[in-house]
Amino acid sequence: MSRPVPDRLRELAAEVGDLPVPPAAEVRARGRQRSRRRLAVVTAAGLALVATAGVTVIWPRRPAPVDDLVAGGPPPSAAALHCSLALPDDPVEVRIRVLDGGASTALIDATAAHLRERRFTVLNGATGSPLEGAASVSYGPAGIGSAALVRAYLQDGATMLFDPGIRDDIIAVTLGPAFTRLATPTEANRNLVAVGEPTAPPQCATVGAPAKR
Numbered sequence: 214m215s216r217p218v219p220d221r222l223r224e225l226a227a228e229v230g231d232l233p234v235p236p237a238a239e240v241r242a243r244g245r246q247r248s249r250r251r252l253a254v255v256t257a258a259g260l261a262l263v264a265t266a267g268v269t270v271i272w273p274r275r276p277a278p279v280d281d282l283v284a285g286g287p288p289p290s291a292a293a294l295h296c297s298l299a300l301p302d303d304p305v306e307v308r309i310r311v312l313d314g315g316a317s318t319a320l321i322d323a324t325a326a327h328l329r330e331r332r333f334t335v336l337n338g339a340t341g342s343p344l345e346g347a348a349s350v351s352y353g354p355a356g357i358g359s360a361a362l363v364r365a366y367l368q369d370g371a372t373m374l375f376d377p378g379i380r381d382d383i384i385a386v387t388l389g390p391a392f393t394r395l396a397t398p399t400e401a402n403r404n405l406v407a408v409g410e411p412t413a414p415p416q417c418a419t420v421g422a423p424a425k426r
Contacts, residue, residue: 296354296417304332307359312341314387344389353379361411365404368396377416
């Protein structure tokens, strides 16, 4: 037979009151033991995580393949750029292409003829980029010395344009609207002395004699 709820509650209260209560010091000691166990578990987990991370960070990297190193470095053509600074012994060694940059057709034709008279090898020309000045001289690594000689013959001066991508020794001379005439051989010699010896652009890796054509 079930008993009323109030009676059952009173019995439970009496049973709880009869339970032995440990001293406060013992309760605190048990609490500290449980805290130490939890701390040890957390610390061990943390050390395992750090050790795993350490292996990930300090693991030696695989050396990059040679192909990757080459791909990430400068192109071989730029690294091995050979430049020729030697002045030609004879103007016939210099190949020139005269381009129209705004000068009159008659003046361009006359200039090409005068260059041939000075023993330069003049190739067929074409229309170049328009210029505001007198002339420009475009050349590559193999034509640095030749370009210096050509500049000396442009009495009105010229803008020197070095292009490391040019693979031949042809000098492109673009004549603009301010161009008037070529220098005489005597004036060209004076211009060469005034300018001095050709110097290598910073892109040049080596300098020396021009390659044989």
